[in-house]
Structure formats: structure tokens, C-alpha cells
Amino acid sequence: MPSSVMSMSNAVAEHPAPVAVSAVGLRKSYGDKTVLDGVDLRIPAGSVFALLGPNGAGKTTAVKILSTLIAADGGQAQVAGHDLDHDPQAVRAAIGVTGQFSAVDGLITGEENMLLMADLHHLSKREGRRVAAELLERFDLTAAAKKPASTYSGGMKRRLDIAMTLVGGPRIIFLDEPTTGLDPRSRHTMWGIIRELVADGVTVFLTTQYLEEADQLADRIAVLNNGRIAAEGTPGELKRLVPGGHVRLRFADPAAYRSAAAALAEAARDDEALTLQLPSDGSQRELRAILDWLDSTGVEADELTVHTPDLDDVFFALTGSQQPQPQPQPQPQRPHPTGRSDRPGPFDQPKETVR
Numbered sequence: 596m597p598s599s600v601m602s603m604s605n606a607v608a609e610h611p612a613p614v615a616v617s618a619v620g621l622r623k624s625y626g627d628k629t630v631l632d633g634v635d636l637r638i639p640a641g642s643v644f645a646l647l648g649p650n651g652a653g654k655t656t657a658v659k660i661l662s663t664l665i666a667a668d669g670g671q672a673q674v675a676g677h678d679l680d681h682d683p684q685a686v687r688a689a690i691g692v693t694g695q696f697s698a699v700d701g702l703i704t705g706e707e708n709m710l711l712m713a714d715l716h717h718l719s720k721r722e723g724r725r726v727a728a729e730l731l732e733r734f735d736l737t738a739a740a741k742k743p744a745s746t747y748s749g750g751m752k753r754r755l756d757i758a759m760t761l762v763g764g765p766r767i768i769f770l771d772e773p774t775t776g777l778d779p780r781s782r783h784t785m786w787g788i789i790r791e792l793v794a795d796g797v798t799v800f801l802t803t804q805y806l807e808e809a810d811q812l813a814d815r816i817a818v819l820n821n822g823r824i825a826a827e828g829t830p831g832e833l834k835r836l837v838p839g840g841h842v843r844l845r846f847a848d849p850a851a852y853r854s855a856a857a858a859l860a861e862a863a864r865d866d867e868a869l870t871l872q873l874p875s876d877g878s879q880r881e882l883r884a885i886l887d888w889l890d891s892t893g894v895e896a897d898e899l900t901v902h903t904p905d906l907d908d909v910f911f912a913l914t915g916s917q918q919p920q921p922q923p924q925p926q927p928q929r930p931h932p933t934g935r936s937d938r939p940g941p942f943d944q945p946k947e948t949v950r
């Protein structure tokens with residue numbers, strides 16, 4: 596390992612990022628239904644964490660517990676360094692929560708909603724007006740500020756909700772499904788807002804059913820299933836959990852293609868497109884092996900592309916048994932890249948859009 600890399604990792608080990616949220620063994624049941632069955636979390640400050648899970652997995656329950664709205668039946672958690680059980684007031688002072696239980700009052704204007712929040716945070720009238728105007732401007736709501744919030748579009752209401760949350764200057768924000776029901780433009784606006792918050796050092800705890808959203812925004816993702824964290828990691832780490840990744844080599848020169856194909860017996864061939872497809876997890880080690888092999892044989896590929904499974908694959912691999920199973924459709928047979936049997940493996944689940 597190069598010394599610069601060594602010293603960097605040592606530095607990280609000596610000064611780990613402060614932890615914004617940590618939980619050990621969180622449990623919650625409603626009657627005889629166990630919703631959270633020992634959930635452990637560790638979220639570094641200044642990062643985006645996404646909690647993914649099918650409907651009813653317990654995502655909102657986890658947010659409600661961590662934001663002190665309900666009590667857990669068991670386990671321990673610290674938020675912003677404060678214990679949930681012993682110092683819930685300090686937790687509340689450090690966090691903001693928006694989501695399915697929105698704080699927006701439709702009967703009053705956007706500006707009045709903001710001023711109400713400012714009052715709740717004990718800001719002076721003057722300071723409250725300043726903060727409200729600044730946030731309304733930042734979230735592109737100045738023109739609509741004097742209109743009742745009930746007249747706002749879904750995207751405007753979400754923006755107002757986040758603006759209200761920011762009045763208190765929280766360092767940790769819980770966003771429970773922040774873009775559910777928004778159109779693509781509003782969703783992208785919301786993603787921009789979330790990225791700006793993180794750039795300002797805010798920690799974002801996000802729940803979402805949109806895998807693309809988690810992929811786009813999250814530093815780390817945890818998949819909640821059957822009350823437990825079924826997998827946790829960076830988007831890339833999670834994608835490497837499921838098979839289906841491959842490397843495709845494209846050749847412009849037919850002679851180079853033929854000699855590569857002859858030497859790489861396990862590769863799937865496409866003689867027309869002059870491409871070879873090799874099963875691969877897309878890891879650095881495997882890519883290096885392929886590149887070393889190309890170098891050693893003197894064969895030059897014109898293009899090398901890595902195809903990793905997407906988060907849909909991961910989600911269904913981990914939670915598939917709980918998804919409604921679509922009726923089986925006749926599938927065209929596709930040749931397996933390695934020539935192995937194409938029999939479905941334990942991770943092979945039907946894909947569908949998650950909503």
C-alpha cells in the first residue's frame with residue numbers, strides 16, 4: 596500500500612468521524628407484532644444514511660423512536676451524543692424531523708408557519724422574521740409566502756416542511772420518505788436540498804422506498820427486513836452482495852477479439868458486436884486481474900465496462916420473500932455468461948417497481 600494511503604487510513608483511525616446516531620438492539624412491538632427486533636445503527640456525523648425497507652418494515656417506527664416521538668421497548672440509542680432515555684430534551688434540541696407526519700398547517704400561510712416555528716424556538720420577533728425570510732428565499736417560497744399552505748403543491752409543502760425544520764438550526768435531520776409522491780422535477784429539487792444540507796455539515800437520516808434515491812444520496816444504506824438490518828453498507832458494497840455483475844470487453848479489431856475469445860474460454864461471446872462478457876463482482880481485485888491478463892497477452896480491448904447489479908437487485912434479494920409475487924411471465928432464455936446453468940439462485944427474485 597502506498598505510504599500516503601497508509602497515513603491517511605491511520606489518520607482516519609486516530610480521528611474517526613463523530614457519531615451522529617448510534618443504536619444498539621432497538622426493539623419495538625405493537626401487541627404481538629414485533630416491528631423492530633434488535634436494530635443496530637451507527638451513523639457518522641455529516642453523512643447521509645438511508646434506511647430502506649418494504650412497506651411496513653418499521654422505517655417510520657425507527658425514525659419515531661430516534662426522534663423521541665415514541666419510546667422503544669428495548670435497546671439503547673444516542674442521538675447527537677445524548678441518550679434517548681436520559682436526555683430526550685437535548686436530543687429534540689439537536690434534531691429536525693420531517694416526513695409523513697408533516698408539521699405544515701394548511702390553514703395559515705407559509706410565512707405564518709415559519710413564524711410559528713420561530714416562536715416555538717423562542718426566537719425574538721425580529722430574528723424570527725429574518726430567519727423565516729431567509730429560509731423562504733432559500734427554498735424558493737418567497738412568492739408564495741403569503742398564500743395559505745393548503746394551496747401549495749406537494750413539492751412546495753415538502754420544501755416548506757424542511758424550511759420549518761431548519762428554523763432551529765438542527766445538526767441532524769430525519770427525513771421520512773421526503774420525496775414520496777413528488778414528480779421527478781420536485782424530487783430532483785429535494786435531492787439538491789438534501790445535498791446542500793450535507794454540504795453544510797448536517798447529518799441526514801433518510802427513509803425511502805426509492806432505491807435510486809438511496810443510491811443517489813446515501814453514503815451508507817441499511818436494508819430493514821423482518822425487524823432487523825438485513826444488510827448495511829455503501830451503495831457499492833450492497834450491490835456487490837448479489838450476483839449478476841460482469842465486465843464487458845469490446846474490441847474494434849476482429850483479430851484481437853478472436854485471440855481474446857480463444858484465451859478467455861469462460862467469457863460469453865458476441866461475435867457480431869465483438870464483445871466478451873466475463874462474470875465479475877466489479878471489485879478492484881477482479882478488474883486488476885482482467886487488465887493484467889489483457890496486458891500479458893498483448894491484446895487491447897477498445898472498451899471495458901463494468902456492470903454491477905443495481906439496488907433493485909439487492910432490495911429484492913434481501914426482502915423479496917415479503918414482496919407480492921407477480922404472476923410468472925414466460926421469460927426469453929438468455930445464455931449464461933459463463934456457460935453455467937441459468938437456474939435461478941437463492942438471490943434471483945422477480946423484479947418490480949417498489950412503491
Ligand SMILES: Nc1ncnc2c1ncn2[C@@H]1O[C@H](COP(=O)(O)OP(=O)(O)OP(=O)(O)O)[C@@H](O)[C@H]1O
Nearest residue numbers: 625626630648649650651652653654655656657804
Ligand atoms: N401505533 C401503531 N399501532 C399498531 N401498529 C402499528 C403502529 N404504528 C405502526 N404499526 C405497525 O408497525 C409496522 C411498521 O410500521 P412503519 O410505519 O414503521 O413501517 P414503514 O417501514 O415506515 O412502512 P411504510 O413504508 O409503509 O411507511 C406496520 O405493520 C404498522 O402497521
